[in-house]
């Protein structure tokens with residue numbers, strides 16, 4: 001079978017790497033891919049939003065299955081474009097990808113179907129939002145309605161910060177049209193957990209849990225990023241929590257989407273907060289998480305292509321998902337200055353040290369080949385170094401050791417990925 005993966009980050013590298021292990025996959029293409037993905041797939045220079053070119057490529061190469069990785073093309077209808085051309089594709093249609101693409105939609109859905117989440121109000125006008133923050137409990141959370149690379153969430157500790165936040169999102173349009181509407185919600189406290197799941201429209205199969213570290217600096221300081229590192233499983237995600245979530249969050253979400261005429265096929269990523277009052281949904285994503293995928297897929301025993309096909313065919317109830325009884329930690333190696341200003345184009349050395357080392361992986365997030373064929377940095381997040389271990393502590397020690405194998409100018413990493421493990 002010929003497979004096309006759309007995307008070019010660490011998540012897509014992990015998907016391509018895992019898909020390549022399937023006996024079903026004869027040939028894998030990735031658009032646009034990156035220098036790491038090129039080890040497992042043939043990269044083609046087509047952007048993720050160029051639907052006409054992607055569809056034409058899939059037709060020309062007789063692609064049997066396309067997998068769309070990132071949120072932007074999903075929200076813009078990439079899956080619909082492939083389906084309209086009669087091509088087999090994995091991911092939610094536009095009308096279902098809205099689960100991530102509009103926070104107002106997802107909050108209203110949760111309210112209507114009584115899925116536990118933070119209390120909230122939605123605002124279309126900055127005047128009304130400004131008036132609301134004058135009396136809201138502090139801290140208060142402001143969220144741009146639309147997609148903003150995971151950065152459209154502002155936690156405001158004072159009224160002045162909240163006023164400035166409303167102005168930045170709705171008036172200065174810091175995140176463009178994503179801030180035409182905002183959600184203002186109650187601040188929750190607790191442990192955060194990411195739970196990814198496969199969904200075929202009616203059945204949901206939940207993967208092992210993970211935890212991301214979204215802030216740029218140690219001790220959860222600094223700006224929000226796409227994610228600086230992950231560990232899996234989360235020791236805080238207990239059996240009781242899992243049971244609660246299956247009953248009140250996971251299946252109810254799938255059923256709610258179906259009831260709304262927005263059947264969801266693909267990946268639902270549940271961003272949860274484990275509060276004193278029980279688990280609450282912070283957000284939904286309509287795709288694999290990045291860098292959660294880099295710790296979840298290495299622990300998965302199933303044939304990934306087979307699971308994707310079951311989602312498309314509506315036969316997920318026949319799949320038994322299995323994960324290894326171990327742990328994994330991913331440390332992101334970034335360019336210093338990310339997520340604001342950083343330089344690109346530095347040579348990366350040491351990548352060969354991962355070859356043939358079981359349980360150690362380097363997933364490329366932002367890399368490319370220079371004119372001489374050398375691998376150079378090409379993004380804020382450059383690499384995700386993942387290592388497995390029998391325990392979380394062992395996996396963390398292994399990941400930090402492997403993070404030293406690679407060098408490039410301005411290399412930056414958080415030193416405390418998985419520190420929470422020590423509290424267990």
Ligand code: AMP
Nearest residue numbers: 118141150153185186187188271282283
């Ligand atoms: P989101 O993109 O909705 O996941 O938000 C990004 C981050 O903001 C989350 O990972 C949380 O750390 C934080 N956050 C979002 N919503 C809330 C909330 N209601 N209370 C506290 N923190 C939140």
Ligand code: GLY
Nearest residue numbers: 212227289290291
């Ligand atoms: N790691 C968080 C995300 O993928 O949105």
